[in-house]
Amino acid sequence: MRILVGCLLVAAVSVVLTQSSQEFHSRYGEPNMERFTARPGISLAVEYGSDHLVCQVLIEPPQSLIHQEEQARLMSSEGVSEVLEEVAPASTRGKEVNSSVLVSGCNYARLTDYEHVSIMRSTHTCDPSSQDQDVRTAITFKRDICPKQNK
Numbered sequence: 001m002r003i004l005v006g007c008l009l010v011a012a013v014s015v016v017l018t019q020s021s022q023e024f025h026s027r028y029g030e031p032n033m034e035r036f037t038a039r040p041g042i043s044l045a046v047e048y049g050s051d052h053l054v055c056q057v058l059i060e061p062p063q064s065l066i067h068q069e070e071q072a073r074l075m076s077s078e079g080v081s082e083v084l085e086e087v088a089p090a091s092t093r094g095k096e097v098n099s100s101v102l103v104s105g106c107n108y109a110r111l112t113d114y115e116h117v118s119i120m121r122s123t124h125t126c127d128p129s130s131q132d133q134d135v136r137t138a139i140t141f142k143r144d145i146c147p148k149q150n151k
Contacts, residue, residue, distance in 0.1 A: 037062065039079045041132075044087070055146035057087050057139040074124055074132040084119070088139050093117045107135075117141050 025031075030052065038044040043062040049055045059080055061073040094115025102109045106126035112119045122135040140146070 038083045038086075039076070041073070042075050042079050042083060044083060049143065049145040051145050053143070053145075054087075055141055055143065059083055059087075059137040059139075060135075072124070072135060074130070075134040076131055077123065077133045078131060080121075080134040080137055084121075084137060084139070088117050088119065088141075093119075115142070 031048075033045065033047045036044045036046070038059065041061060043060055045058040045060070046054055047056040059075070061075055094117070096112060096114055098111075098113040100111050102111075106124050107122065108125055109120060109122045112121075118140045120138045122137070123133045124135050125133055127133075
């Protein structure tokens with residue numbers, strides 16, 4: 001009987017201590033940042049400006065909020081290309097202004113600067129036969145209300 005009462009007490013306390021998304025929204029208002037599962041194995045973090053429109057997007061493998069040291073996981077390059085086109089369609093980026101590439105061993109990073117957006121796409125290409133080569137893609141929208149990108 002004591003074990004049953006103890007289990008019920010622990011269950012009741014854990015329900016009281018756990019807060020829902022709705023409770024956080026009620027208490028703190030709309031978030032300035034959100035994270036989504038864009039595809040299996042692909043996470044999408046979005047930071048908004050004060051006008052609630054997107055300013056920055058980070059496409060990366062899913063990970064816990066408090067980072068653990070673990071081996072880097074790679075994402076499907078095709079999946080990342082699809083998500084990139086959904087978030088920042090080529091037709092809305094504007095004219096390409098500049099492009100630069102950094103290569104270090106198997107790591108490849110391309111920064112492409114457009115009129116309305118900057119895209120930094122990082123890949124790990126040691127296994128050319130693998131379709132999973134993307135490490136991370138950062139998208140920065142060039143809107144006056146958004147924080148400026150550090151150069």
